Amino acid sequence: MSNETTLIPLASCIKTESALKRLLSSGETVVCVHKQQGKTKKVAFKALYQNNKDFWLNSHTSWDYYIPRSIAENLQLPMDEEVPRVGISREMMDFSDEMVEELEETPLDKEGEAGTTNFGPEYERIEKLPLSQRIDLLATFKKRLDELAQRKTPFTGEHAAALVDASRDAALINRATLLEALKLGDEEAKQFTQGVVTATREMVKSTTRLINEEIFQHELVKRLIERSNGTVVQHMTRVFLNGLSFLSYYNEQVRSTSIANRIRIHFGKKYHSYYRQLLPHLHPEDVVLERVFYKGMQAVPEMDFHHFATGFLVHDIGKAEAIEYHEGETGYNRDIIVEHVKVGYQAIMNKTNYPRQAGLIAGYHHEYYGDPSGYGYFREYLAQYRQANPKATQDYCMTYELEPILDYQALAYFPAKVLEIVDIFDSLTDPLRVYRKPLESQEAVDFMRKEFIETKLKIDPILFDLFVHFLERRYSR
Numbered sequence: 191m192s193n194e195t196t197l198i199p200l201a202s203c204i205k206t207e208s209a210l211k212r213l214l215s216s217g218e219t220v221v222c223v224h225k226q227q228g229k230t231k232k233v234a235f236k237a238l239y240q241n242n243k244d245f246w247l248n249s250h251t252s253w254d255y256y257i258p259r260s261i262a263e264n265l266q267l268p269m270d271e272e273v274p275r276v277g278i279s280r281e282m283m284d285f286s287d288e289m290v291e292e293l294e295e296t297p298l299d300k301e302g303e304a305g306t307t308n309f310g311p312e313y314e315r316i317e318k319l320p321l322s323q324r325i326d327l328l329a330t331f332k333k334r335l336d337e338l339a340q341r342k343t344p345f346t347g348e349h350a351a352a353l354v355d356a357s358r359d360a361a362l363i364n365r366a367t368l369l370e371a372l373k374l375g376d377e378e379a380k381q382f383t384q385g386v387v388t389a390t391r392e393m394v395k396s397t398t399r400l401i402n403e404e405i406f407q408h409e410l411v412k413r414l415i416e417r418s419n420g421t422v423v424q425h426m427t428r429v430f431l432n433g434l435s436f437l438s439y440y441n442e443q444v445r446s447t448s449i450a451n452r453i454r455i456h457f458g459k460k461y462h463s464y465y466r467q468l469l470p471h472l473h474p475e476d477v478v479l480e481r482v483f484y485k486g487m488q489a490v491p492e493m494d495f496h497h498f499a500t501g502f503l504v505h506d507i508g509k510a511e512a513i514e515y516h517e518g519e520t521g522y523n524r525d526i527i528v529e530h531v532k533v534g535y536q537a538i539m540n541k542t543n544y545p546r547q548a549g550l551i552a553g554y555h556h557e558y559y560g561d562p563s564g565y566g567y568f569r570e571y572l573a574q575y576r577q578a579n580p581k582a583t584q585d586y587c588m589t590y591e592l593e594p595i596l597d598y599q600a601l602a603y604f605p606a607k608v609l610e611i612v613d614i615f616d617s618l619t620d621p622l623r624v625y626r627k628p629l630e631s632q633e634a635v636d637f638m639r640k641e642f643i644e645t646k647l648k649i650d651p652i653l654f655d656l657f658v659h660f661l662e663r664r665y666s667r
């Protein structure tokens with residue numbers, strides 16, 4: 191008989207709520223291995239769980255958590271075959287009860303405790319950093335991403351981890367810095383945020399470069415899910431990286447295939463009726479693809495691409511409470527959620543020198559083509575404009591450029607419509623969704639098509655179909 195016990199990383203076994211419940215009620219212990227010193231401890235799962243509800247996902251603790259394979263099998267926990275196992279001798283597994291008690295009383299890692307906001311415990315770490323260190327941190331991440339891009343080696347877990355960590359910290363740094371800036375006058379605030387703004391924009395460029403190489407990376411998706419702990423910042427991280435990947439896919443499709451032609455061919459049958467609803471004042475024959483996209487369907491130029499990506503990164507910095515942000519869910523509180531786009535918009539537009547595009551994305555990412563369930567600044571401005579100019583019409587659905595939206599010629603801003611889709615999909619599939627079980631990718635797609643397109647036209651049908659193709663490509667590789 192082997193003298194070794196196989197240990198499986200805990201994170202790879204707790205992928206479902208039922209697995210978590212089984213583990214909790216079993217009274218089993220997990221093996222904690224100190225990351226630097228290599229020492230091991232055995233602690234009741236429940237004790238760690240009570241201390242921190244997602245301790246096994248927190249990359250900032252000093253410990254890695256494992257479960258013996260035999261226990262995982264007994265409890266029928268899902269086991270990812272690709273995850274590396276660790277061998278440990280039976281002697282090392284022989285822990286005294288004393289040690290377990292000692293650990294139950296002492297919080298394992300101070301920084302692992304749940305924070306007061308739903309930005310997670312990592313937020314406190316960033317909040318404490320002086321501005322100069324936040325800027326340095328962003329610069330360090332940028333350097334790391336550039337190094338990886340220059341290596342020209344295949345995309346690995348190392349690339350994925352660097353992207354996820356950089357994006358998460360950038361989202362946190364921006365949230366902390368912009369909320370502090372809200373207390374200052376506009377000019378003072380712009381000076382205060384400038385260093386973070388510049389460093390973030392540089393980091394976004396480096397991220398884009400790395401993502402552009404590998405749009406469909408499984409490794410990245412895996413990391414994003416592994417590191418998710420149900421906090422807003424993890425949502426922002428996933429939306430930023432997935433939004434960027436989708437935007438790259440969109441550009442690739444528009445540039446290298448005749449996608450616009452194909453959509454045009456099927457337009458009458460597949461899309462005309464939807465866009466007729468949005469442009470009822472036009473003659474039916476005038477509702478064509480060139481009315482959906484102002485100046486026609488195009489790839490996003492590099493400069494705009496970076497602006498849009500920055501908007502994706504900071505889109506939810508105005509979020510406050512641990513509540514559900516989508517209608518029809520338990521925990522949905524419209525008054526509070528309406529605030530988050532306003533806070534984000536005001537902070538970005540008035541307190542920073544971020545490109546205007548980024549502010550508009552934050553302010554317009556729940557507009558839903560004017561459906562009453564949506565909210566945002568643009569619809570309010572548009573209502574006022576229509577009242578003052580009763581004869582004016584909006585003859586385009588979406589625009590890539592700012593002018594047609596600022597002149598009220600178009601109904602929506604293209605990157606905000608892209609973000610809506612990525613954002614809703616992420617909320618539905620969030621691995622640690624607070625109020626409901628996460629949906630599988632296909633379930634989320636079906637749900638969105640039914641609820642956000644067919645029942646009521648909220649998201650853009652053409653962009654949604656492209657997003658579905660993007661997901662299919664990503665999961666078929």
Ligand SMILES: [Fe+2]
Pocket residue numbers: 505506515530555556
């Ligand atoms: Fe939002």
Ligand SMILES: [Fe+2]
Pocket residue numbers: 425429505506613
């Ligand atoms: Fe969001």
